[in-house]
Amino acid sequence: MKLRLCCLSLALFAFALPAFADIAAPRPTPTATPQQSRRPLPAARMLIESRNDATEARLQIPRNMLRQLHAEMERDSASGASAAATHSLRPTQTIIAGVFLSLSLAFAGIFIARTRARTARQAAAIALFIFAATGALAFKTFANARAPEPRTLDAGSLKLATTPDTELNGVIRVEVVDEHNVFKLVVPATTKGSR
Amino acid sequence: MERAADIAGFEMRGTATGASGARRGVAAFALVSLALVAAAALLAGWMPLRFSIVTVFLFAGPHNWFELRYFLARLPARLGRSRNFFCVAFAGVAFLLVAYAALPLVAHAFAWGGDEWTLGVGVWNSLLILWLAALVWMRGRQSTRRDWSWSFAVAFALVGANWLAPQMFSLGLVYLHPLVALWFLDRQLRRTRPAWRRAYLLCLATLPLFVGLLWWHLSDAAALAADGDALALRITRHAGSEILQGVSSYLLVSTHVFLETVHYSVWLLALPLLAMRRGDDAPWRVGSLPLVRRAQRGWPRLIRALLVTAAACVALLWLAFLADYPTTRDLYFTLAMAHVLAEAPFLLRML
Numbered sequence: 026m027k028l029r030l031c032c033l034s035l036a037l038f039a040f041a042l043p044a045f046a047d048i049a050a051p052r053p054t055p056t057a058t059p060q061q062s063r064r065p066l067p068a069a070r071m072l073i074e075s076r077n078d079a080t081e082a083r084l085q086i087p088r089n090m091l092r093q094l095h096a097e098m099e100r101d102s103a104s105g106a107s108a109a110a111t112h113s114l115r116p117t118q119t120i121i122a123g124v125f126l127s128l129s130l131a132f133a134g135i136f137i138a139r140t141r142a143r144t145a146r147q148a149a150a151i152a153l154f155i156f157a158a159t160g161a162l163a164f165k166t167f168a169n170a171r172a173p174e175p176r177t178l179d180a181g182s183l184k185l186a187t188t189p190d191t192e193l194n195g196v197i198r199v200e201v202v203d204e205h206n207v208f209k210l211v212v213p214a215t216t217k218g219s220r
Numbered sequence: 221m222e223r224a225a226d227i228a229g230f231e232m233r234g235t236a237t238g239a240s241g242a243r244r245g246v247a248a249f250a251l252v253s254l255a256l257v258a259a260a261a262l263l264a265g266w267m268p269l270r271f272s273i274v275t276v277f278l279f280a281g282p283h284n285w286f287e288l289r290y291f292l293a294r295l296p297a298r299l300g301r302s303r304n305f306f307c308v309a310f311a312g313v314a315f316l317l318v319a320y321a322a323l324p325l326v327a328h329a330f331a332w333g334g335d336e337w338t339l340g341v342g343v344w345n346s347l348l349i350l351w352l353a354a355l356v357w358m359r360g361r362q363s364t365r366r367d368w369s370w371s372f373a374v375a376f377a378l379v380g381a382n383w384l385a386p387q388m389f390s391l392g393l394v395y396l397h398p399l400v401a402l403w404f405l406d407r408q409l410r411r412t413r414p415a416w417r418r419a420y421l422l423c424l425a426t427l428p429l430f431v432g433l434l435w436w437h438l439s440d441a442a443a444l445a446a447d448g449d450a451l452a453l454r455i456t457r458h459a460g461s462e463i464l465q466g467v468s469s470y471l472l473v474s475t476h477v478f479l480e481t482v483h484y485s486v487w488l489l490a491l492p493l494l495a496m497r498r499g500d501d502a503p504w505r506v507g508s509l510p511l512v513r514r515a516q517r518g519w520p521r522l523i524r525a526l527l528v529t530a531a532a533c534v535a536l537l538w539l540a541f542l543a544d545y546p547t548t549r550d551l552y553f554t555l556a557m558a559h560v561l562a563e564a565p566f567l568l569r570m571l
Contacts, residue, residue, distance in 0.1 A: 068465055070453070092333070093333075093334075117339070118338070118342070118383050118384065118386075119383075121342070121380075121383045122380045122381070122382075122383035122384050123380070124380075125346075125376045125377070125379040125380035125383065126376070126377060126380035126381075128376040128380075129373050129374070129375075129376035129377035129379075129380060130373075132372045132373035132376055133370070133373035136369055136370050136373055139369070140367050140369070141367070142367055145367055145370070149370055149373075156377065179442065179443040179468060179469075181442055181443040182442070207453070
């Protein structure tokens with residue numbers, strides 16, 4: 026009986042916190058520029074290649090990245106309603122995750138109520154306690170926390186392409202290719218005296 | 221009287237020799253295991269891409285053959301009460317494998333974007349977890365001493381967690397799968413060489429140490445594949461460089477190839493050698509398999525043909541790797557999902 030009361034209290038504790046957790050986030054300032062937006066920008070690999078057979082500089086844009094960038098631009102320019110539609114999966118994910126986490130709690134409760142093995146019951150009660158406590162702490166911590174900053178990407182050996190005080194410039198031709206996720210800048214190879 | 225004393229003396233000497241021999245065996249096992257793990261960590265940290273290419277080429281195919289041989293040795297000739305368990309297990313392996321292979325094809329055919337792909341991966345992961353939960357529950361029902369109905373509560377929690385980040389969950393499987401081999405080895409030692417288990421657990425405890433050393437040494441290593449090599453891109457993607465974009469791809473590939481090498485070592489060295497030391501047949505001799513030995517209930521010809529065909533597939537895989545390594549690698553890691561899935565029911569049977 027004590028164990029059941031304990032489990033009921035824990036369940037109440039676990040479900041009470043989310044009710045307080047869902048406080049509306051502060052309204053974003055209308056003057057926010059895209060640079061100030063916290064949404065992570067698409068990332069891709071960049072390759073600079075020097076070719077003997079190239080006659081002009083050429084920037085190759087992967088088709089999938091172009092599609093992604095196009096979607097980003099549409100999202101930025103769309104109204105609130107259409108922007109919500111492009112994010113349709115995120116609420117779906119949240120709902121499915123919520124349903125299954127609730128089912129998990131329900132099944133754990135049924136297991137504790139039905140099992141005859143004392144050890145199994147104690148282990149399940151401890152697991153449920155840890156689960157509830159972790160969940161509650163996570164709700165408390167992440168409830169209205171800001172979205173994480175996008176992590177800094179490693180530029181790899183691209184840093185070697187320029188020197189700190191020199192700016193490289195020139196005219197390039199832009200083409201869309203089927204290569205996945207790799208932007209490629211093909212530059213004609215430097216021949217003797219061509220600089 | 222004198223003869224009895226001689227016999228007693230001989231037995232004591234024999235016991236002492238046996239005990240020292242056993243100690244030498246345990247020490248040799250521990251030293252060889254540690255040396256292998258250390259060598260794997262060193263090579264994985266030093267030249268991850270090249271080491272990954274070489275290990276997959278050399279060991280990927282053979283380790284699948286050895287797994288098949290191991291599973292056939294554990295498949296009873298008469299399924300009895302395990303019939304439903306194995307039916308669900310094999311149906312699940314077939315269905316999940318087909319779904320896994322079909323997922324990229326469907327995504328390509330219908331030009332899926334990121335959201336649809338996330339949905340597809342989330343559904344596949346959920347089906348995998350629910351299938352595992354069903355197997356755990358069925359295995360629990362085979363004994364009155366076990367109540368494993370907690371499996372559904374755990375499975376639903378995992379499905380919930382999966383839906384929060386499906387791609388991350390899949391990546392978790394990529395890194396967790398190599399460790400399953402260590403669980404198999406533990407169960408095998410418990411059955412056949414319990415005296416070695418303590419040394420094994422000590423060796424196992426050093427594994428996080430090696431992973432920690434790799435992470436400490438490579439945490440700010442420069443990214444791999446900056447030269448845009450297609451194969452390097454595939455390897456880094458497999459290790460999760462596109463999902464964990466803030467983590468060095470050098471570190472990710474090193475960690476993955478280190479764990480994969482440990483996995484290959486267990487299946488290709490530890491388990492076959494343990495079986496041979498126990499007095500079982502060499503892996504290439506299939507006469508001791510229950511399905512071959514029991515001619516009335518088993519299928520000796522079918523099993524022999526299956527193992528010969530699997531060996532031919534290993535040779536074919538080597539040729540395919542030589543012809544077109546990147547494509548074969550993609551194809552292999554898609555079809556290799558079969559052995560990843562098949563490990564679950566056979567591990568459960570050993571618990």
